[in-house]
Amino acid sequence: MENRDVHLLLAMVLTATVGSGVAYAQTIVTDDQGNSEVIYDVGSLYPAVGAQLTYDYCTACHSEMIIAQQGQTREGWDEILVWMVEEMGMSEIEEEYRDQILDYLATHYGPDRPHFPDN
Numbered sequence: 001m002e003n004r005d006v007h008l009l010l011a012m013v014l015t016a017t018v019g020s021g022v023a024y025a026q027t028i029v030t031d032d033q034g035n036s037e038v039i040y041d042v043g044s045l046y047p048a049v050g051a052q053l054t055y056d057y058c059t060a061c062h063s064e065m066i067i068a069q070q071g072q073t074r075e076g077w078d079e080i081l082v083w084m085v086e087e088m089g090m091s092e093i094e095e096e097y098r099d100q101i102l103d104y105l106a107t108h109y110g111p112d113r114p115h116f117p118d119n
């Protein structure tokens with residue numbers, strides 16, 4: 001009986017921790033056009049609209065640092081995405097999402113490297 005109570009208590013503590021963890025980690029970002037996105041984990045990517053989508057698509061095979069260290073124009077990023085599909089085995093990304101990812105990358109990881117990692 002005593003043992004069972006301990007387990008119950010443990011289950012309650014775990015539920016509370018997970019519950020508040022999720023609520024705390026989510027942020028909603030919005031851009032000038034009024035687009036918004038829920039951000040829950042983008043690693044070291046800059047948290048702006050498109051970051052979660054990019055993180056989810058692009059970190060299946062490698063770290064997001066490989067992205068953060070690049071500075072490319074939209075055309076440059078477009079070529080990288082073609083290369084990911086043709087040579088690296090990435091699945092084609094649906095047009096709508098592909099555009100959003102390119103917008104995000106060109107804005108935040110452009111040639112002037114506004115969010116280049118410090119380390």
Ligand code: HEC
Nearest residue numbers: 057058059060061062066067070080081084088089090091
């Ligand atoms: C199917 C696996 C896969 C996916 C998904 C993927 N990549 Fe890659 N990517 C690779 C591999 C493999 C390499 C080269 C090996 C390495 O450096 O780890 C690479 C390398 C890179 C590089 C480094 C290029 C260089 O010159 O060093 C960039 C930038 C990049 N990927 C961007 C992206 C972006 C942006 C996405 C999401 C749209 C993405 N990758 C999704 C497999 C993938």
